[in-house]
Amino acid sequence: MxxxxxxxxxxxxxxxxxxxxxxxxxxxxxxxxxxxxxxxxxxxxxxxxxxxxxxxxxxxxxxxxxxxxxxxxxxxxxxxxxxxxxxxxxxxxxxxxxxxxxxxxxxxxxxxxxxxxxxxxxxxxxxxxxxxxxxxxxxxxxxxxxxxxxxxxxxxxxxxxxxxxxxxKFALVYSKLFGAIVIAVVLITFGRNFLKEAFFFILQGIGLILSFLLYPFFAWIGSPAMQERAGRVFSRQKPNIQEESEFVASRQMFDADFWGPIMFVAIGVLVFYLIYRKSSLFRKKDEPKAAFAGYITSGLPDNLVNPKHVFNKRSPVPEHQIRKEIFKLEKFAHKKEFGRLSHEGIDEWFNRLGIKYDERTVEAYEKVRYGEMKEVSAEGWFIEEIKHIKNQLHSLRKEGKEYGLKKNLKKFLKD
Known part of the structure; x- marks a missing residue:
């Protein structure tokens, strides 16, 4: 298959x-x-x-x-x-x-x-x-x-x-992720009674601590002198039947059976929205039309697919200055969601994104990358060119911010 x-x-x-x-x-x-x-x-x-x-x-x-x-x-x-x-x-x-x-x-x-x-x-x-x-x-x-x-x-x-x-390495990264999910599901499924008891135990502990801290205050309020003074004050006031009826009506309006599920749904939507905003799973990835689902970006100078780089920001940085600059550029582009695909060369990557670049940049990198001139140093024009390319990537990111969930929904409706 x-x-x-x-x-x-x-x-x-x-x-x-x-x-x-x-x-x-x-x-x-x-x-x-x-x-x-x-x-x-x-x-x-x-x-x-x-x-x-x-x-x-x-x-x-x-x-x-x-x-x-x-x-x-x-x-x-x-x-x-x-x-x-x-x-x-x-x-x-x-x-x-x-x-x-x-x-x-x-x-x-x-x-x-x-x-x-x-x-x-x-x-x-x-x-x-x-x-x-x-x-x-x-x-x-x-x-x-x-x-x-x-x-x-x-x-x-x-x-x-x-x-x-x-x-x-790729399997190790995903095995950790799946292991965490399986452990969470097992804990929730088989340990829900324990989790429930632990939750109420923590609540009881918090209640005991608060009662201990607030005991002097409540003891002062419940003292005979304070009760006598409060009795004299409230005995002078006539009962307000209207306020009492409004309180009863408002208490009847708050039906726990009705508002409980709504509050649960609201909290669930809020939590999922926060996960949606923070997780990279829902971020839009720009892919060329010729690429199938399953291609991933690579920021490695050797143009190898290294899953550790995708998930671990502490990848080893090349020692050579030119390769180091290209490595930083690819890492910067990956954060902006414009990373290089695993099968692309540097020039193909720039052309796909519409980046304007100096051909000397690609030539210098290829000379160092493929071993023709190991001792080539990064001159001033090379550093400036990398900055210019980063600025273009940053501009592309600003232009692409309007494409997110709304664009995906529109695309889905068109399909």
Whole structure:
């Protein structure tokens, strides 16, 4: 199975996971149970088969889809218990989106689907809880599956592109990430009772400390002299029935059963928004149209794909001045999200971004890089040229700030 087929399946299945999430909500509103796992398996098989046929024989694949794949999808869906309406949605999406991704290899919107899945999931989780734990479990499964599938898919696609020498380091970085996620899931799943007890124990400890610190104040308020003075003051005031009724009405307005889920959703959205702003997972990456999903940028002077550099800012800096300046330039560009691709030369990188540069810059780097002139030093013009290129990258970053989530959403609506 080729990388292109896996890339098409990866991008389609991210969208299908969100579609399955919507189908679960429709089943919830109609008080029906959705056969989630069979539906996920059927969509996976259909999309993989169709994308493989498109890769081998594109014209014949379209005919075979309507003759063989679509009837199989309907038969499998009926056997699994899906209604014809939902099977039709699945068949249309398999044909439409797989064809779209086969023709367009540049679009990249997995962050949008992940964001929509989590936002809708957090908002509708109280509703799912009131309708039954089955719906809540399916929604939670799809949210976690969407996140893990994106991470695992990126790992697999990049693993296939990484050179053999860097695979061990690359696997180590991702294994740490997945290990942290697995540990967190295990702790939450099997240790929730312990976490709950620990949470209330901490709250009780805070309450005891506050009561100890505030004891003199409350003892002074509760002293007989203060109570006697307070009794004389309040005995002179007539009870205000209107204020008391307003207090009772306001207390009745705050219904914990109603406002509790809303506050939970608001806090969840706020936390996810903060993660969205801080995490690099949702940042837009500029890729050329010829590159498939799975290519990663490289700031190494040897033009090797080193995953440690992508995740670790303390990569070793070359000793040679010219290579050091190019290394710093690539690291600067990577932070601005305009990094060099693993298969690009310096001149190809500049041309892709539309950077105006002096050809002597590329010539000097290549002489040092490929060993023709090891002793070439970085002259003043070279340093100034690097500064000029950094300024252009900075300008590109300013122009690209308007492209973010809004552009991805517009792009999704156009698709």
């Amino acid at each position: 080729s990388i292109r087929v896996l890339t098409i399946f990866y991008r389609f299945y991210i969208e299908w996971t969100f579609t399955a999430f919507v189908l679960v909500i429709l089943h919830l509103l109609s008080s029906q149970q959705m056969p989630l796992l069979p539906a996920m398996a059927i969509a996976a098989g259909g999309s993989l088969t169709f994308s493989s046929l498109l890769e081998k024989k594109e014209k014949l694949a379209k005919v075979l889809f309507f003759v063989i794949i679509m009837p199989v999808l309907y038969l499998a869906g009926i056997w699994a218990g899906l209604k014809l309406f939902y099977i039709t949605i699945m068949a249309v999406l398999v044909f439409w989106r797989v064809m779209k991704f086969h023709q367009d290899t540049a679009s990249n919107s997995q962050s949008v689907w992940l964001l929509l899945t989590f936002l809708i999931g957090l908002f509708l989780s109280p509703l799912a809880y009131f309708h039954g734990t089955v719906y809540l479990g399916q929604m939670a499964f799809l949210m976690i599956f969407q996140l893990l599938f994106i991470l695992l898919g990126q790992f697999l696609l990049r693993w296939l592109e990484v050179e053999l020498a860097a695979k061990s």
